[in-house]
Amino acid sequence: MNLKYKYAIMIIGDLKMNIRIGVSARHIHLCESDFKKLFGSDKALTKHVDLTQPGQYACNEKVNLITEKGKIENVRILGPLRDYTQVEISKTDSYSLGLNPPVRKSGDLKGAENIKIEYLGNIIEVKECCIIADRHIHITYDDLDKYNLKDNQIVKLKISSEKGAILENVKVKASKEAFFEAHIDLDDANANLVKNGDYGEIIYE
């Protein structure tokens, strides 16, 4: 029996901060080259709706993801085009596709899974593009001090719901322009009964 008692006198610094939660469903970012291969060189992304992060938007255009094991249809493209193509799926999605994508921050794609992307019969295979996005917090460099955070700091995110959890390994991701928000994926959201736009609490440790 692995029973362990630890009694200690500790000084606790307990600092809490509410933060809006953004839930990321599966989506794809495309580089210009891959976009042209799929959609043709005379086509451009068209905006469906703005996202909370400045300059980012959901597009009307959707693609299909294809592996040897499965297919997921109608995966929305997020704009604008980036320097790299990146597919972000959940662990649940990965089982239906037969993939084992690593948990990564955006753009860190070495060792990511390969995947085929299809639009109206045009198919491209993109190497090292498919990840499970890490839990992260968007914040401006200017706001780091205000919220007592450091770029790349790992914090926890408390979610209060009928199930409830404290999510670990939430990485602070500062940029020049950002909307202060914690991004989690759909598995995290469904497991803990939260929705896009709900609020959580940063736990600083």
Next chain:
Amino acid sequence: MNLKYKYAIMIIGDLKMNIRIGVSARHIHLCESDFKKLFGSDKALTKHVDLTQPGQYACNEKVNLITEKGKIENVRILGPLRDYTQVEISKTDSYSLGLNPPVRKSGDLKGAENIKIEYLGNIIEVKECCIIADRHIHITYDDLDKYNLKDNQIVKLKISSEKGAILENVKVKASKEAFFEAHIDLDDANANLVKNGDYGEIIYE
């Protein structure tokens, strides 16, 4: 800005216990009457494989779940037959079925969702049967003292993985016969990258 500093000197009682994690995929329990309506009065459940809880087994028989919005095929029956029919799905499943099932312990079905169950063209509609199972710990009455737990106590379950979390609202569920194990659903497992048979840690608070 909701910023709150609390500094305190506290005495911490930190008691930890490793526990095996059982991951419950969607499944169904049937009462004898509903089983007969679906399979006929001369049929019996057949065992596919024993489960960890004594006397419980996965059956070879599977059914389809049907709602106005969707259908989930090949949902495994768990045996033996019970006094009530109960469908246990995840929040992710609930979206594809267009349902909003409550989070409940087994058998607590008042206000649960209605659902249609199909086997080879036989369809029954069962009222108040579909839930999201609560997170719970199976333990014998005899072991409660040994593990410093009380029946119906709410504890937390720490999961260590690349994502990691402390799951809240995990209810102790004692019975005469039980295998000591924490049951979580597939959303919890996928969100936190754990599998059936992995170990977590009970956090007593």
